[in-house]
Amino acid sequence: MAAIYDRVALIGLGLIAGSMSLAMREAGLAREVVGHARSPETRAVAREIGLVDRVAESAAEAVAGADLVVLAVPVGAMGAVAAEIAPHLKPGATVTDVGSVKQAVIEAVAPHIPAGVHFIPGHPLAGTEHSGPRSGFAALFRNRWWLLTPAPDSDPAAVERLSALIRAMGANVEAMDAAHHDLVLAVTSHTPHLIAYTMVGVADHLKRVTESEVIKYSAAGFRDFTRIAASDPTMWRDVFLQNKEAVLDILGRFTEELFVLQRAIRMGDGAHLHDYFTRTRAIRRGIIEAGQDTAAPDFGRSLAAGETPKP
Amino acid sequence: MAAIYDRVALIGLGLIAGSMSLAMREAGLAREVVGHARSPETRAVAREIGLVDRVAESAAEAVAGADLVVLAVPVGAMGAVAAEIAPHLKPGATVTDVGSVKQAVIEAVAPHIPAGVHFIPGHPLAGTEHSGPRSGFAALFRNRWWLLTPAPDSDPAAVERLSALIRAMGANVEAMDAAHHDLVLAVTSHTPHLIAYTMVGVADHLKRVTESEVIKYSAAGFRDFTRIAASDPTMWRDVFLQNKEAVLDILGRFTEELFVLQRAIRMGDGAHLHDYFTRTRAIRRGIIEAGQDTAAPDFGRSLAAGETPKP
Incomplete structure (x- = not known):
């Protein structure tokens, strides 16, 4: 399959981000997958097992030049990460997240997103009881639902491109209101x-x-x-x-x-x-x-x- | 395997009794398995699918001459069934049940058990969300626990014989106090x-x-x-x-x-x-x-x- 994004940046390298990286690389959905995790241990494991194409030492470095940025950290940490990466986002890029709560994430993240960058909140209904950089697997999203909660004024082309990526990882996409x-x-x-x-x-x-x-x-x-x-x-x-x-x-x-x-x-x-x-x-x-x-x-x-x- | 009981009577022909019949017949643990269910529909299905060797028209007829009688009806019905079969129990026979509650079953059943008949309450921790005469399968008890709550004065030989049957169906036996x-x-x-x-x-x-x-x-x-x-x-x-x-x-x-x-x-x-x-x-x-x-x-x-x- 042709790559849907040129460069994807994963912030956080736990079960969801790891599974996304494996699924995207297996199907050739991105030219390069860059990852960053706050913990040096997690970064070391990710390098050791080759979880992503490149492990970045900071979130800012990871998002530089990325067409798609995925926030895959606990929902309480989303706001701080958004503030940190905001100045480094590429114009026209899409930012999404995989948090299990949507209104609070939107409140925390949206104010930091610069004009010209698309923020499309998301939530894959998939997972296991395991966590951490070694827990991911490419088939995690197959036949699962992936909910998106775009704002009414979101760019339809950006939403469709993200939806195509999600479907290519095997999931079913559905959009709904965040509340x-x-x-x-x-x-x-x-x-x-x-x-x-x-x-x-x-x-x-x-x-x-x-x-x-x-x-x-x-x-x-x-x-x-x-x-x-x-x-x-x-x-x-x-x-x-x-x-x-x-x-x-x-x-x-x-x-x-x-x-x-x-x-x-x-x-x-x-x-x-x-x-x-x-x-x-x-x-x-x-x-x-x-x-x-x-x-x-x-x-x-x-x-x-x-x-x-x-x- | 040699038969452990000559004749086993199953009162009630749902998931548990049906699975017991299939497991006993598969392994040759009883010479004859007789079954009775209150509902004519259940008896007809049991006959149609050959669930037991013989379907009896009454509980009294089913227990006549049986070495082991298994009460496999809802716990609220145990007392009435015990009263009905009591006059027909063979001296030296064992009566057990498969109810999920033990003290209430003992209170309801024990007063009806004649002298010379062994009452050994039991509870197999096995099942599925399905019920009825078509839901049983021989492997249901494999690697499951089957709890017995014999009275302190129960006959050790009768308890051991019942335990041998349970183990031969693949389950692990453990005894404990009913409360x-x-x-x-x-x-x-x-x-x-x-x-x-x-x-x-x-x-x-x-x-x-x-x-x-x-x-x-x-x-x-x-x-x-x-x-x-x-x-x-x-x-x-x-x-x-x-x-x-x-x-x-x-x-x-x-x-x-x-x-x-x-x-x-x-x-x-x-x-x-x-x-x-x-x-x-x-x-x-x-x-x-x-x-x-x-x-x-x-x-x-x-x-x-x-x-x-x-x-």
């Missing part, structure tokens, strides 16, 4: 993660059940929570602080709903529980029909997460 | 399921985010919750009603802990969040080291549940 993005993600991702973290924390604190018992019998449902709760702590701290309003909104609804079910258990209201559990089944069927998961039963440990065990 | 079982499962299974049901319900009620958006972007974390929340409604209603005390105990701790994290988000206490998320990572590592899950990153949809996506 709506933050609410949708609060429901489908941020609040589920906070809940999983909490449940794992409860198990950790419980003295009457040993850690080895929790670990041994985790296949009964708990295991799926621990997988979620193993994600990168810095990234998630920033997500919750930066998408505070939407997360607190959804959390409020969650506890309200949980209290209703808790009361049904306490009062022995089996009909309420049965109705509730029947309705949630339909949503699951919708996800399988939409091709976002498989209905196949899960046999062994290698696919162990596919299974929802007996209680 | 402890109910607490451990409240932590590792019951409360996580209730939370997953709640989160899926919240998404369902939210008018500002469409169901198609929730389904489309479910890979960001929500999908694992829907898998759990698709389990059999009747079974789960009974679990919560029958393990009420332990579930309410763990739920209370959960909401307490969740409120602390919610407050940290509201107050912008990033250090608290970061510490909490770092500790939960260690538990995840323990589960991988214990061989109850794999650390491999997950690439495609067929293994999609293995992944914990970016938020």
Whole structure:
């Protein structure tokens, strides 16, 4: 495939940026991929494993002459990085980011972007529980959604060029309003993660059940929570602080709903529980029909997460 | 392998009983497997697919002459079934169950068991989100835990014989006290399921985010919750009603802990969040080291549940 950008600069060299570099280089989507990470250790690893074509010693050096700049740092660090690179951006370049929250990133980054540079915020819905420069792989984005939240006055040609790059890495592109993005993600991702973290924390604190018992019998449902709760702590701290309003909104609804079910258990209201559990089944069927998961039963440990065990 | 029991009677022909029948017949662990289900439709399907050697028209007929009787009905139905079969049990036979709650089942079943019959309560930690007579498969129990909660005065030979059958189906046997079982499962299974049901319900009620958006972007974390929340409604209603005390105990701790994290988000206490998320990572590592899950990153949809996506 012909290169879509001449030079791409990746700021941050974790799971997402590393996977982007591998995917772009595998398909020849950029003439050169330059990368920078704040930590000298990360830069050393990136050089050792040849993660990018060139490792730059500063973010400013990395973005010099780049047609596309990707901010792939925790959302709390986006503003500072934008301020640092702003004077060095090439006129006509595109800046995007891969942060899990969009309104806060736009507020932090947009004021620094010079006239003549296109800022197109983005968010790939892809990842694993692993992080760091060794965790990336080229297939990470295949069949995943990559959301873009361009401003109404964004340059359509710049948006289309970035979309072409994303599609060439295997992902599906969809555009939406930044505020709506933050609410949708609060429901489908941020609040589920906070809940999983909490449940794992409860198990950790419980003295009457040993850690080895929790670990041994985790296949009964708990295991799926621990997988979620193993994600990168810095990234998630920033997500919750930066998408505070939407997360607190959804959390409020969650506890309200949980209290209703808790009361049904306490009062022995089996009909309420049965109705509730029947309705949630339909949503699951919708996800399988939409091709976002498989209905196949899960046999062994290698696919162990596919299974929802007996209680 | 030589048969361990001469005749095994399965009361209830859902996922667990069906899988037991297939596993026992595959390995020749019983000379005859007899089955009964209350619903005529289930009995017809069992006959059609040859799920057991013989389908009985009543539970009493099924247990006549059986050396092992397995109660595989929702925990709320165990007491009535025990009362029905009690007069027909063969002296020296063993009765076990596969319910997800143990104290309530023991209270409901034990009073009906005649002298000279061994009652050894059990609980296989295995299953899928599917249910019904067509959902079973012989490999379901391989590498899974199967907990037994025998009374202190149980006959050691009867416990050992049942354990041998379970091991021959591929599972690992462990004995524990019934009250402890109910607490451990409240932590590792019951409360996580209730939370997953709640989160899926919240998404369902939210008018500002469409169901198609929730389904489309479910890979960001929500999908694992829907898998759990698709389990059999009747079974789960009974679990919560029958393990009420332990579930309410763990739920209370959960909401307490969740409120602390919610407050940290509201107050912008990033250090608290970061510490909490770092500790939960260690538990995840323990589960991988214990061989109850794999650390491999997950690439495609067929293994999609293995992944914990970016938020």
